[in-house]
């Protein structure tokens with residue numbers, strides 16, 4: 783007689799979620815997503831550009847369609863990466879609680895893994911409905927040069943901290959470089975360099 787099979791539930795998909803303003807998307811974002819996908823055996827990483835990032839209201843953010851298209855261009859060649867418009871199409875200020883609720887509703891066969899840099903993770907308790915966030919998704923904090931990666935004050939078991947190859951790139955720096963006429967080649971994907979040029983983004987930043 784063969785070994786008795788234990789009843790098992792359906793295997794859940796593992797869906798990474800990389801939220802960001804992506805103004806513009808750069809190689810720091812892409813390396814973080816790629817590294818977490820490999821380490822956590824994710825089936826897919828969905829990049830979710832913010833609609834209105836309410837914690838960035840002190841500066842003018844580029845139109846959502848430009849940020850969305852740059853994210854599509856940057857991720858198009860990776861079959862594991864996709865881009866969602868949910869935060870843009872919902873309208874109004876973007877709250878991750880809504881992002882996660884909507885993604886859960888659309889992917890009831892998946893466990894969610896929200897990927898965030900050290901700077902964003904340090905702010906998470908200031909996010910809307912911070913307590914509930916951890917019941918909808920596991921959080922993965924990744925290293926970022928210039929920021930301390932810590933899960934102090936965050937729920938035990940709700941967050942994993944991982945070291946990713948350090949890329950000291952920020953969207954702020956990319957915008958400033960374009961404004962000064964400095965190159966952003968190799969900081970952002972080639973297609974994003976071309977898109978910034980074509981749409982004349984950041985010239986007066």
Ligand SMILES: Nc1ncnc2c1ncn2[C@@H]1O[C@H](COP(=O)(O)OP(=O)(O)OP(=O)(O)O)[C@@H](O)[C@H]1O
Nearest residue numbers: 802803804810814898899902926949951952953954
């Ligand atoms: N170089 C990087 N390494 C690791 N994580 C990063 C890096 N840059 C951004 N992130 C993370 O990616 C997510 C989205 O970041 P965001 O779109 O705000 O980019 P940013 O470079 O921080 O932009 P800005 O300079 O305009 O604030 C955040 O969780 C952020 O911490």
Ligand SMILES: O=C(O)c1ccc[n+]([C@@H]2O[C@H](COP(=O)([O-])O)[C@@H](O)[C@H]2O)c1
Nearest residue numbers: 801802803835837876877878879909910
């Ligand atoms: O939910 C919130 O209140 C909240 C406040 C600030 C940032 N976030 C999310 O954090 C991610 C990174 O944001 P940002 O502004 O650093 O690009 C992005 O998915 C945002 O929607 C979420």
